[in-house]
Amino acid sequence: MYSSNPTADQKHVASPPKGSSAASMPYGEPASGIPVSYTNQQPPVQPLRSKPKVPWSTGLCDCFDDVPNCCITCWCPCITFGQIAEIVDKGSTSCGASGALYTLIACVTGCPCCYSCFYRAKMRQQYVLHETPCCDCLVHCCCESCALCQEYRELKNRGFDMSVGWHGNAERQYREMEMAPVSEQGMSR
Template identity: 65%
Template sequence: MSSSNYPNQEFDPKAAEGPWSSGLCDCFSDCSTCCLTYWCPWITFGRIAEIVDQGSSSCGVNCALYFIIAWLTGCSCLLSCGYRSRMRHQYMLKDSPCGDCLVHVFCELCALCQEYRELKSRGFDMSLGWQGNLEKQNKGLAMASTAPVVEGGMTR
């Protein structure tokens, strides 16, 4: 399959992928997220899932689902690795340091922390959820459109 912009080159979707904003083990750069994830990983997961789902599922439902799966099976990574994959595709992130499922199986808490930091670095206030972030964004746009226009710049 060739692209019309590059007729003699094969299209490689991985070529456009970029790096994560932080490393998998950069937990000390955000101690509050690290502590939240260590003590209540279901909350971290619920917040990530709500943003990745773009508000189609609630943080509370995702928290409960994660908690129940973790409690019954001890394999909450079965749920969380799918969200890592979806997030990577949404934001065109590299599949590193290894596959999504392997990262979650062997480093569940670090993976959740990295995903949480990534969304924060992209401007999300994780405590607000999807709807709260939309309202915050819309409020900012409304305020920018009603700001007074200064013509001519500054003069002495």
């Protein structure tokens, strides 16, 4: 027998408003007649605006701005790369481990630029730097020593003491913050 009370299943079924069919519903409204804003659909996501890119603090061929680093990079690029990698990785990898891996890749493949170019890209992303004069891989493949010197100078110009590594820089910054004078505001009555 048919009862006049709808069952639980029938209570939750929505039908299009009278005089309309699902095919005549405007775009953006489901066939149930409930506006999209009342359904559990998410609003469209607005794209994030990226920060404007900044230029490098020194040029790619300004290697002689820091002659000691230029000499170390020329004779033993694994040291410079290790120092850069430790700062870029924020201390998660040590200078020695990164330098050793760089050397291993250089000995096995003869092409350590395949590894170092990823750190240039990571560094550019962290500091929102332009990809100049060309793509990171090409810069490292053609001018490995110049690229490493430029990255080293960039970090140095940003206030890092490259000889103490990430943890030494973090400790120095913590001490500077601790020793900063605390401004006392007088209480007025």
